[in-house]
Amino acid sequence: MRVPTAQALRLGQRILAAQGVPADIAAAVADHLVGADRAGYASHGLSILPTYCKALEAGLVNGDGRPERVQGKDALQAYDGHNGLGQYVGKAVFEQAIAHAGRHGQCIFTLRNTHHLGRLGHYGEMAVAAGLVLLAFTNVTNRKPTVAPFGGGAARMTTNPICIAVPLPDDRPPFVLDMATSAISLNKARVLAATGQPAPEGALIDGHGHPTTDASVMFDDPPGALLPFGAHKGYALGLAAELLAGVLSGGGTVRNIPAREGATANNLFALLLDPKAIVEPSWYLQETAAYIDYLVTCPPQPGVDAVQYPGEYEALSRRQNADSVAYEGGNWDGLVEAATRLGVADALPG
Template identity: 55%
Template sequence: MKLSIQQALNFGKNILMAQGIPSDIAFDVAEHIVTADQVGYTSHGLSILPTYYKVLLKGFLQPDGRPELVNDQSAILGFDGNKGFGQHVGKVVVKQAIDRAKKHGQCLITISNSHHLGRMGHYGEIVAKSEMILLAFTNVINRDPTVAPYGGAKACMTTNPLCFAIPLPNNKPPFIVDMATSSIAINKARVLATKGLKADPGTLIDSTGNPTNDPNALFSDPPGALLPFGAHKGYALGLTAELLAGILTSGGTIQPGNPRRGAAMNNMFAIIINPKLVNSNEQWMIKEANAYIDYLNSCPTQPGVTKVQYPGEYEYNNKIKNLEYIEYEDSIWDNISNLAKKLEVTLEK
């Protein structure tokens, strides 16, 4: 199914509003997930709406939940997400933090008790567009663990994404790192299972702790687990995100003494930096950043590689390719359209 960007936005927004979500929150969520489709992350796009539908029915997600400021110390802002849609909560919080960083040079932010924040790179793009830098660490609670620690035979962690963003000069796409500290994101595994595809070797273990490339192993009973990316290195970064996001936000960690009711909730610890107030030599920063990125892009390539890219170019190039339309595979579209039919929402022509 091929949709214009406006069709996709309206369709996503209407599906959400049909479930009692206020129009402004529905717009923020629809904008976020359609952008995820545009930049090449189907797992965080419209395909996630059936999952949100189930969570709403169970009462784990508050349809009108909005961020509440609970800690205001000039360059420190803390928010309770009130179980609201993370795509709305995250957008509101990040924009307030950008305003503080413009004044103070930096702003430290915490978010607790938010539903799924979505594609973290989306916030990186917002921050970079404001000529700021983002360092963000997120953990996942209120659900069963999905990631095995390094050397472990069962899940004791979650995907705990990291996001780093740096604006670049001369109209270059911003540097955006958006990565799960697991081998792949749980939603990507869900998409692979839906499509009947296999995961890469070294990505998963089954319920007995043995290697597998079947993503359905994650959803079996008992379940298998994702592995950390990069073995002990990814494990260490995932643990870093767990402690920073879980402890500093007061939102808690995935340890078994905390509730696991089956709906992913996020805590986030982040720092937004205004580089112009950290280093007053703006022209030198522009020149140096430009020179280094050009140096990377000019690196000779390995066989089969056309160009060395930096993080963020992949998403930018996909967005240009999908600037007007997004095409959904049948297996993905069927789940979305079935939900729309259930809610009596029709696709606008």
């Protein structure tokens, strides 16, 4: 079904407020989740909220947690999220880091001990809206490993997403690369399992190390594992993210069995850069525009409409979802159940 955007936002805010989450935090989280739906990423949209509700009810997440700068000077900053809801914590930290980058031309920063940050592309879009380039690495803790290393038959890593964002001129959609270093994300596997759709070939192994396209194996006992994208290449990038985000932030790696399993946590290592600080602005604008033109005018392969760059898909999805967003099957059922159980069923669309 399709739900008007304003009603989806209200539903998310009401579900969170019913669990004692402050209004400003609830608004930031709902805005991020519905924004992911509008950008075409249901795996990181409002349908994930029932999972957050369970973590809040179990006391595994601080609904009123806010970030704190624990170390730093000028363009080098370190933050602790105090186990707060990641979409709010991430927004608050990125706003501070963007301000530092505006003053110093750059900002290198880390964030530890925050609940799930959500769609990293959201923060890439914040960066490019300020005219900044972003390079970000994350790792995942407080859950058992979900990704097998290259050649491995069991999980020893997690999806460890990376994000690279670059502003482009002439009102073009910005370049925003946001990807897990696994072939698919765990939330994507969750959506595929809920809707009965197959996973891509080469994305999963079952609990015995055998290839499969059945995403439900991730939730079996013993569980299956996601595979790195691009074999050894995705594996190496995932390992880089584990070391940069997990170790440099002080938040740790996925090596230990989590103490708060059931409440996914992220650590982050990121760099924001003002391109005007290192390259002549008019040349930057001319060269990026010229290269994107050169790129997208490449003759497409048979069966392909046109060459696109990362960021165009999201811009098109937002235009298509300007006024409403779609929720299907078990994803919508979970929201209805959560709203009903928390006494805010009146926020559901009639």
